[in-house]
Amino acid sequence: MDTLETFYKISGLKMNFEKTKAIWIGSMAGSKVRFCPNLKLDWHDGNFEVLGICFNVDLKDLWVINTKKRLDNIYGILSKWKKRNLTLMGKITVVKTLILSTLVHIFSALPNPSKAFIDQLNRILFNFIWSGKRDKIKRDYLKRNYSQGGLKMTDIPKIISSLKKFHLAHIYTLGASLHKNWEIVNPFWKDTLIAWSDFMHSYDFEESWRQNIDKNLHSSSNLTISPWIYDLTRSIKGTKVFYNKLIGYSLPLPKSCLKWENQLGCSFPWKQIFSVYCHGLRDTKLRDFQFRFIHKVIFTKRELLRMKLIDNDECSMCHTHKENIFHVYIECHVVKNFWSDFCIYLTHILHRKILITDNELLFGTSDVLINHLIVAAKRFIFVQCIKNENVDFVAFKNTIRSIYDVEYHIARRKNDFFAFNRKWALFPQTAK
Structure with missing residues (x-):
């Protein structure tokens, strides 16, 4: 004292x-x-709290005493948000902003949680994302970056591993004093070194570095860390760099993409297709629709009949053919007339010949405005089929006007008309 x-x-x-x-x-x-x-x-x-972390004297069951109250709060937050009609992207934003942000501190400050806790947390989060129903898209696909066909849902084990990178600087400082008989006993530092090892094996490091860290994890060795890694741990975006490396950029195509290629008999520039709907569409409902469409979870009567949810798979529009995704959006004569009117309309107002191929109708085009209207038209067709109403292009014109009004008000609120004018400049005022 x-x-x-x-x-x-x-x-x-x-x-x-x-x-x-x-x-x-x-x-x-x-x-x-x-x-x-x-x-x-x-x-x-009893227990005591330091900087938001609850401890007990023997340092046992730290995750139990630190997560019980947090899990109760998570249930409360999600119970409020599940009542809202959010898109997949909206729900993932809620998860990242309101849920995982409250756990980052304990992920970084405590030894890694048990697999049972991670599984429980994943069940809670994905149950919210899919509204209590069975997952329609593999979780690994949702966790991918946009360019890989994902929605950047957080991979909890990998974000925990990435957060441990902050402590690599301390290991670097201690590295020179570590001797050959030094053994890792503390579970926190062991988890930190395992995180370091995972990062090294996912990146193109020298083999001697890998052998060095592996020896330290399994027995004992001198520990050395490159100054480059030390600088990375001190950078603001260091965790993001670690996480992106663990997530990976060169991943196999989602199975839905392979199914599209098998059905259509050709390959597609998937990174460009993913970029078109993720970065070219501002309307989250349209982005959500196109994401589901590409991953084949926009169901038609064919799929609903297989699930035994309906009695027949007769097309809702022509009532003469069986309904599948190609028939609904490409082959049905009602839809063909709709797309014909669509092209005539755009040709008239844009003063240039507009021809849209079947592949562009399915996966979009690089023209921002036309791509936006194509996805909006597909969603219009989808909604009309659900309502058993006519797919009428005159009615879709009202949708176009609504799209224009929404984007105009967003641009006016942000006082930024540059992107808006570049997109809508060729659209005559009479057509809006």
Whole structure:
């Protein structure tokens, strides 16, 4: 206490004894001995909290005591948001912003949670994303970057591993003093080194570095870390770099893409297709629709009949053919007339010949405006089929006007008309 008093006189930083708790640790844990009764310290025998992390004397069950209250809060937050009609992207945004942000601190400060906890958390989050129903798209696909056909859903084990990168700087500092008989016992540092090992094996490092870290993990060795890694751990976006490397950029195509290629008998520039709907569409409902469409979870009567949810698979528009995804959006004579009117309309108002291929109708085009209207038209067809209403292009013109009005008001609110004018400049005022 004399030392603290001297520190106060020099620095001006005084301990607030009214908020200070004292606890015995080590061999004296649970002792009833009390020092400095004149200071009226609050001697504590149970759990205590430091910087938002709850500890107990023997440092056991840290994840249980730190997550029970947080899990209750997670259930409460998701129960409120599940009542809203959100898209997949909207739900993932809720998960990242309101749920995972509350766990980042304990992911970074504590040893890794058990697999049971991670599985439980994943069940909670994906149950929210799919509204309590069975997953329609593999979780690994949702966790991919946009350019890989995903929605950037967070991969919890990999984000935990990436967060441990902050502590690599401490290992770098200690590395020179580590001797050959040093063994890793502390579970936190062991998890940190495992995270480092995973990153090294996912990146193009020298083989000697891999062997060095592997020896340290399994027995003992001198530990060295490149200064480049030390600088990376100090960078603001270091965690993002680690995470992206663990997620990977060169991944196999989703199975739905391979099915499209098998059915159509040709290959497609999938990265460009993914980029078109992820970055070219501002309407989240349209982005959600096109994402589901490409991943083949926009169901027609063919799929519903297989699920035994309906009695027949007769087309809702022509009532003469069996309904499947190609028939609904390409082959049905009602839809062909709709697309014909669509092209005639765009040719008239844009003053240039507009011809749209079947592949462009399915996967979009690089023209931002035309691509937006194609996806909006497909969603219009989808909604009309659900309602058993006519697919009429005159009715779709009202949708075009609504799209224009929404984007105009967004541009006016942001006071940024550059992108808006570039997209809609060729659209005559009479057609809006």
